[in-house]
Structure formats: structure tokens, C-alpha cells
Amino acid sequence: MKLFAIFGDPVAHSRSPLMHNSVFKNLNYKACYTRVHLKDGSKLRETFFALGLSGANVTVPHKESAYEACDEVRGFAKKVGVVNTIVNENGRLIGYNTDADGFMFAIKEFGDIKNILVLGAGGTAKALCARFIDAGIKVSVLNRSQNRLAYFKELGCECFTWDDFKIGKYDLVVNTTSAGLKEEILPCPLELIEKILDNTSFVADAIYGKVTPFLKLSKSKNIICKDGADMLLGQGVLANELFVNYELKTLDIKNYMSKSFEL
Numbered sequence: 501m502k503l504f505a506i507f508g509d510p511v512a513h514s515r516s517p518l519m520h521n522s523v524f525k526n527l528n529y530k531a532c533y534t535r536v537h538l539k540d541g542s543k544l545r546e547t548f549f550a551l552g553l554s555g556a557n558v559t560v561p562h563k564e565s566a567y568e569a570c571d572e573v574r575g576f577a578k579k580v581g582v583v584n585t586i587v588n589e590n591g592r593l594i595g596y597n598t599d600a601d602g603f604m605f606a607i608k609e610f611g612d613i614k615n616i617l618v619l620g621a622g623g624t625a626k627a628l629c630a631r632f633i634d635a636g637i638k639v640s641v642l643n644r645s646q647n648r649l650a651y652f653k654e655l656g657c658e659c660f661t662w663d664d665f666k667i668g669k670y671d672l673v674v675n676t677t678s679a680g681l682k683e684e685i686l687p688c689p690l691e692l693i694e695k696i697l698d699n700t701s702f703v704a705d706a707i708y709g710k711v712t713p714f715l716k717l718s719k720s721k722n723i724i725c726k727d728g729a730d731m732l733l734g735q736g737v738l739a740n741e742l743f744v745n746y747e748l749k750t751l752d753i754k755n756y757m758s759k760s761f762e763l
């Protein structure tokens with residue numbers, strides 16, 4: 501029996517154990533997935549080995565410590581310096597990042613996206629923007645403050661604060677701010693968000709488990725929207741494929757993982 505876990509602080513709210521166990525149980529894969537409340541990110545590696553894990557996911561605030569904990573980092577994770585999935589490959593820890601690809605997987609149904617406006621400039625925005633630029637998408641970033649925008653300028657994004665924002669035409673607007681997570685607030689002032697929503701075809705929010713004021717307003721304008729659940733599902737499917745070393749079918753993983761959202 502293989503053992504997997506998610507490391508985070510806090511971690512009690514994480515849906516990952518349900519998602520992965522639903523796949524393992526229904527597809528008779530001999531594995532179990534648990535959660536580990538880890539306060540000190542520098543202890544990630546020793547805790548991983550002490551528990552005899554075959555793999556792990558990592559959530560806030562340890563994704564950068566996870567990068568440091570790995571013996572080797574592959575693919576996109578190397579570029580952004582952020583690891584959310586670790587696989588134990590014969591005693592060596594191999595790090596991956598499935599968050600941004602998970603999001604690409606989530607927006608596939610929107611078709612060909614060429615121009616995206618990202619609201620917010622935190623960790624999630626960093627990974628998504630780097631991935632969008634890699635995919636040849638034109639990216640604009642709008643944040644309430646200036647200080648985090650340097651990374652995005654360097655990446656090749658057009659950057660704005662609320663004070664100097666110039667509206668464009670977008671295929672997709674993505675909210676990566678935490679506005680709307682706890683409080684019922686919009687990610688930027690109403691007059692800006694109204695204009696933005698009148699100039700986009702699709703909308704996505706990284707927040708899941710609730711209809712944020714941003715999604716509510718988008719829906720009232722009949723814009724096709726999705727919340728962060730598909731992004732969560734996308735990163736989970738890709739992580740599970742790595743955990744089982746591609747022994748299970750992607751579609752089966754996706755089906756049973758989706759079912760866990762109903763539990």
C-alpha cells in the first residue's frame with residue numbers, strides 16, 4: 501500500500517485527500533492519501549521520509565520550501581521556483597508544478613484564448629502568467645498596488661494598477677486576488693470591473709466553493725464563468741497521474757475525482 505499526503509498550514513480544509521482517495525478506491529489502486537499539518541517548511545523533506553511517503557502535494561505556505569526540499573525539479577516548476585507535487589523516485593524527491601497546467605486544463609472548454617486579463621499579482625498570478633506567456637497568450641495584469649508588478653513586466657505582461665488602468669478587449673478575465681474569499685468584496689472598484697466585464701468573453705475565478713461577488717456580477721451580465729473548482733480538479737488529475745506513474749487512464753481519474761466534489 502502506497503501512502504500519499506498533502507502538506508500545508510492550515511491543511512484541515514484541503515479537499516485533496518477526498519479527491520485522491522476517491523480515485524484510488526474506485527480504481528482499486530493500492531494507495532491511501534492523508535493530510536499533514538506542517539508548520540515549519542524546512543522540515544518537509546525529513547517529514548516526507550519519516551512517514552514513508554510515495555508522493556505528496558504541497559499547499560500554502562510551503563510551495564517554495566518544497567522546491568528547496570527536492571533533489572530534482574522538472575518542467576514548469578523549475579521556471580517558477582514553486583513546487584506543488586512531489587514524487588518519491590527511488591529515494592529521490594522529484595518536484596513538479598501542476599497548478600498552472602491544471603488551470604490550462606480547466607479553460608480548455610473556452611476554446612482558443614489569445615488575450616487574458618489577470619486580476620491580482622500574487623503567487624497564483626505568477627504561475628498562471630508565466631504559463632500563459634509560454635503558451636503565446638497576450639497577458640495584462642491589473643493589481644491594486646504597484647510593488648508586485650516588476651516580475652510581471654519582466655515576463656512580458658502589460659501591467660497596470662487601479663490608477664493607470666487602460667482597458668482592452670479580452671477573451672478571458674481571471675481573478676487571482678483573494679478578494680471575495682472571506683469578505684463579500686470585488687477584486688477592484690465597481691466602475692473598473694463593470695468596464696472589464698463588458699469587454700470579455702469568459703470569466704474565471706481561482707476561488708472555489710462559493711460564488712464570489714465577482715462571479716455574481718459576471719453571471720448577471722450573462723458571461724460564461726467558472727470558479728476555481730476546475731483548476732483544483734485539473735491540478736489534482738495531473739498530480740494523480742504522476743503519483744500512479746500514468747498507470748491509470750486520465751479520464752477515469754478525472755471522473756472519480758470530480759465525483760468527490762459531490763461528497
Ligand code: NDP
Nearest residue numbers: 620621622623624644645676677678679687706728731732
Ligand atoms: P497571494 O496572497 O499571493 O496574492 C493575493 C493577491 O490578491 C495580491 O495581488 C493582492 O494584492 C490581491 N488582493 C488581496 N486582497 C485584495 C483586495 N481586497 N482587493 C484587491 N486585491 C486584493 O495569494 P495566492 O496567489 O496564493 O492566492 C490567491 C487566491 O487564489 C486565493 O483566494 C486562493 O484561495 C486561490 N487559489 C486557488 C487555487 C485553486 O486550485 N482553485 C490554487 C491556488 C490559489 P496586493 O499585491 O496589492 O497585496
